[in-house]
Amino acid sequence: MRRPFHHGNLRAVLLEQAEVMLRESGADGLSLRELARQAGVSHGAPRSHFIDRQALLDALAEQGFDRMAEQVGAALRSPGTIRDRIRLVGHAYVDFAVDNAALMELMFAAKSNAPDGPVNDAAVRLFTLLDSGLAGASGERADAGTRERFKLLFAAAMQGTAALITARRITPAHGKTLVDDATDALLTSELGVQVLSLR
Template sequence: MAERPFHHGNLRAVLLDEAVAVLREDGADGLSLRDLARRAGVSHGAPRSHFVDRQALVDALAVLGFERLTAAVRRALSGSADLDDRFRRVAMAYVDFAIDDAALMDLMFQASTGGRPGPVRSAAESLFAVLDGALGTAPVDPGEDPRTTFKLLFAATMQGIAALVVARRIDRQQGEQLVEAALGTMLRSDLGTRALGDG
């Protein structure tokens, strides 16, 4: 592997890029600060100026993943005012990310379920805030929270479809067909109606 030149100020970004590459190649078990130092061409102690330990690296990767997924969802939302088209774009952005960066997606949601306040939780909340924006401004009845249920069902469904593709139980085209079928069902359901109102 050819060494990539970098300035001291962007070593953190280089290490995170290398960590994403390791995730794609070997999964989370392959992550180590020493190996990242070797891949980046720096001393084995250099990464510790940015990540005090492996958990700090994992948390930073989770934040990066949530930021990238949130940016992809934002781009998907910028294209259309039509409810069905809006959700189709968001769903495909979500599924594409979950397929192309499956190990990162797993790491993100494992890190965010720890319940600890901090950057990972904030990054996860930002993603769900953007998804909330996709729901429009339908009024919610007091005592009910259909929007949160809808967002969780949407995320669980899209991650499930992506997991089937990653496991090669279905191909990517079948995955897209499942996305279409799932959205048709969810958007027209009683839950969808209560969560979205007129969209």
């Protein structure tokens, strides 16, 4: 059923419908004309919010990073030790990536990640949020370059785990175990010790 909309929320409705289409058909199946048809508006209506197809894809990717940042932020604000919070961040990362596999692929696609622009800015906000949690826990022990290496290795482990789940190479339950194992391995590694002073 098409969602009713008012003049003020057409952009939000279009993005919602575009994400449904992305999930069903992938980025290649997204077009402004088909989006208009699916949303029940005139074929020119989407262009009042997205100048072209790439602008629509960029808006979806930006929204994805912002939603992911909300989940990561909630995990970082949870009670418990820094080890507990980083583990929760790992689970939040993988859960989002599995639940939004097509969106994650779009978020990290080269076409959507120009060095300057809203998608890159949203990605920077996500990783800055994670960095603030690491910086707060490490005090003066780890410089920005060390924290950057930790963040990238952490993200690679979480995205790899999510990819195994979405490819059905492992079960979601096995994925949860891998998140815990990968987080513990990272936190007790020499790099993790430098970043979080856990020993």
